[in-house]
Amino acid sequence: MPLVAAAVCPHPPLLVPEVAGAAAGELDHLRAACDAAVTGLLAAEPEVILLLGSGPATERFGAADYGSLRGYGVNRYVRLWHTNCSGIESLPLSLTIGAWLVGRSGTDLPRLARSVAADASPAECAELGATIEAEAAGRTALLVLGDGSACRGVRAPGYDDPRAEAYDEGVARALADADADALLGLDPAVSAELKAAGRAPWQVLAGAVRAAGGDWRGRLSHHEAPYGVAYFVANWERA
Numbered sequence: 001m002p003l004v005a006a007a008v009c010p011h012p013p014l015l016v017p018e019v020a021g022a023a024a025g026e027l028d029h030l031r032a033a034c035d036a037a038v039t040g041l042l043a044a045e046p047e048v049i050l051l052l053g054s055g056p057a058t059e060r061f062g063a064a065d066y067g068s069l070r071g072y073g074v075n076r077y078v079r080l081w082h083t084n085c086s087g088i089e090s091l092p093l094s095l096t097i098g099a100w101l102v103g104r105s106g107t108d109l110p111r112l113a114r115s116v117a118a119d120a121s122p123a124e125c126a127e128l129g130a131t132i133e134a135e136a137a138g139r140t141a142l143l144v145l146g147d148g149s150a151c152r153g154v155r156a157p158g159y160d161d162p163r164a165e166a167y168d169e170g171v172a173r174a175l176a177d178a179d180a181d182a183l184l185g186l187d188p189a190v191s192a193e194l195k196a197a198g199r200a201p202w203q204v205l206a207g208a209v210r211a212a213g214g215d216w217r218g219r220l221s222h223h224e225a226p227y228g229v230a231y232f233v234a235n236w237e238r239a
Contacts, residue, residue: 219236
């Protein structure tokens with residue numbers, strides 16, 4: 001059973017204290033929840049951690065590739081795993097924050113990364129999830145990066161949309177119940193209108209779990225919408 005556990009975390013750059021600056025304390029509880037979710041992944045004793053997040057295209061990344069926080073006011077690179085001259089600055093924001101979160105854990109486990117195109121269809125996401133499961137060479141833990149709607153109030157990045165709260169509540173229930181069918185049922189058009197960056201990665205997770213088979217249980221440990229953006233932290237494990 002290559003896929004042994006999964007965790008879902010958001011990827012706002014403000015999770016990184018240097019980016020948040022004086023406001024870093026406002027997300028201490030979210031940061032702690034993400035740290036606990038990664039610890040939960042490691043408790044499943046995986047042999048490799050696969051980071052999965054949205055990006056401009058669906059692609060693989062090398063162990064030495066890295067992302068940058070320069071666009072957010074901090075001159076800092078974040079390595080996926082190895083440091084050598086073969087790596088390139090190619091990680092999208094989702095995977096950059098994911099690599100930062102895994103790095104905080106202190107684990108020396110191998111790390112791989114895949115992005116899924118933000119506009120990938122549910123069928124394409126499910127197929128990618130099945131491919132990830134089929135290609136796993138050992139006990140694999142998935143760290144899935146994705147934010148919910150960004151339309152929770154007039155100060156939200158996407159302004160206020162009355163559909164946003166119900167959308168996020170549906171995602172929260174699906175993550176709490178390890179409900180792959182509910183995640184695969186998320187509408188891509190509505191998700192895009194609500195600026196929900198996690199839709200495609202969540203559907204890849206659902207496809208991977210469906211392909212892995214067996215019973216899964218979920219635990220939603222954090223759900224809030226500061227700054228008008230919904231953030232979820234959850235763990236899935238085999239029942």
